[in-house]
Amino acid sequence: MSRTPGRKQDSHKISRELFVLTYGALVAQLCKDYEKDEDVNSCLDKMGYGIGIRLIDDFLAHSDVKRCRSYSETADMIAQVAFKMYLGVTPTVSCSSAAGNEFSLILDKNPLVDFVEELPAERASLCYCNLLCGVIRGALEMVHLAAEVTFLQDRLKGDAVTEIGITFLRKAEDKKAKKK
Amino acid sequence: FTRGKSPLLERPLCRPRGEVSLSAFALLFCELVQYCQRRVYSVAELQAKLAQLGHQREPLVNTFISVPRENSTLNCAAFSAGLVEAVLGASGFPAKVTAHWHKGTTLMIKFEEGVIAREKSLEGR
Numbered sequence: 531m532s533r534t535p536g537r538k539q540d541s542h543k544i545s546r547e548l549f550v551l552t553y554g555a556l557v558a559q560l561c562k563d564y565e566k567d568e569d570v571n572s573c574l575d576k577m578g579y580g581i582g583i584r585l586i587d588d589f590l591a592h593s594d595v596k597r598c599r600s601y602s603e604t605a606d607m608i609a610q611v612a613f614k615m616y617l618g619v620t621p622t623v624s625c626s627s628a629a630g631n632e633f634s635l636i637l638d639k640n641p642l643v644d645f646v647e648e649l650p651a652e653r654a655s656l657c658y659c660n661l662l663c664g665v666i667r668g669a670l671e672m673v674h675l676a677a678e679v680t681f682l683q684d685r686l687k688g689d690a691v692t693e694i695g696i697t698f699l700r701k702a703e704d705k706k707a708k709k710k
Numbered sequence: 711f712t713r714g715k716s717p718l719l720e721r722p723l724c725r726p727r728g729e730v731s732l733s734a735f736a737l738l739f740c741e742l743v744q745y746c747q748r749r750v751y752s753v754a755e756l757q758a759k760l761a762q763l764g765h766q767r768e769p770l771v772n773t774f775i776s777v778p779r780e781n782s783t784l785n786c787a788a789f790s791a792g793l794v795e796a797v798l799g800a801s802g803f804p805a806k807v808t809a810h811w812h813k814g815t816t817l818m819i820k821f822e823e824g825v826i827a828r829e830k831s832l833e834g835r
Contacts, residue, residue, distance in 0.1 A: 543729035543730065543731060543732060544732050544735050545729065546728035548735065549730045549734060552735065552739065552763075555763045556738070556745075559763055573745075577741045577745065580741055581737045592733075616730065616731045616733070617730055617734065618728050618730055
């Protein structure tokens with residue numbers, strides 16, 4: 531059975547505004563439900579994780595990608611294929627450690643904040659897009675890659691750029707082998 | 711303190727609209743429904759909460775939700791109902807919008823008295 535080369539076309543798209551506004555409604559609701567920014571951030575991360583563990587199946591089904599052989603390839607895949615597919619943007623990737631397990635994704639354009647100008651004063655520590663961190667973490671976990679994902683810089687907080695840091699952790703199998 | 715004009719308001723109205731993948735929205739909406747579900751005690755409350763959130767769209771939203779039998783009265787298009795209600799209200803057509811199970815999903819729009827009266831007076835001219 532022959533396969534057509536190249537990525538399968540996912541023709542199912544919806545208005546970006548609906549998506550962005552739905553996300554905004556979600557964040558607004560969490561801000562109503564939780565007083566502390568840390569709690570909102572944590573909730574967004576957990577929800578993102580719940581999305582990520584299912585998103586990976588959709589990603590693999592709709593993209594014709596081969597297995598990644600390195601952390602670097604994985605980071606590129608996230609930025610150039612996944613972000614493009616789901617959010618229509620392509621962050622730039624750079625490796626930020628000599629060990630080759632830390633990467634940063636710089637988001638020049640971030641659709642989630644289309645309608646957000648700045649954070650209110652009482653929500654100065656809110657990581658508005660923290661859902662993204664959970665999504666990446668959950669998706670990676672489903673392909674047996676443990677990682678820590680956090681926002682290193684955030685334009686909404688006054689930083690120059692919005693930067694997501696991905697640190698690949700040693701695989702669980704390696705840890706078990708070491709213990710033995 | 712004083713602030714300059716908001717740059718967000720200065721953006722031109724007709725900038726190109728982008729698109730995002732349907733699955734991104736579907737997964738986000740599922741998580742949203744589950745979040746609301748954990749915090750309410752009845753189906754009616756859940757629908758009301760979704761309507762509230764929408765107040766800030768369509769059986770599109772229902773395509774990806776499977777409703778268990780015990781919650782069969784739940785219609786997640788309540789979210790769309792809230793959305794429609796907000797849009798109508800903001801554009802000068804205040805109404806009450808609710809989602810119902812009728813021929814699939816039906817949104818019932820009940821305009822306020824003032825809107826009907828206004829229509830009638832305009833027709834008279």
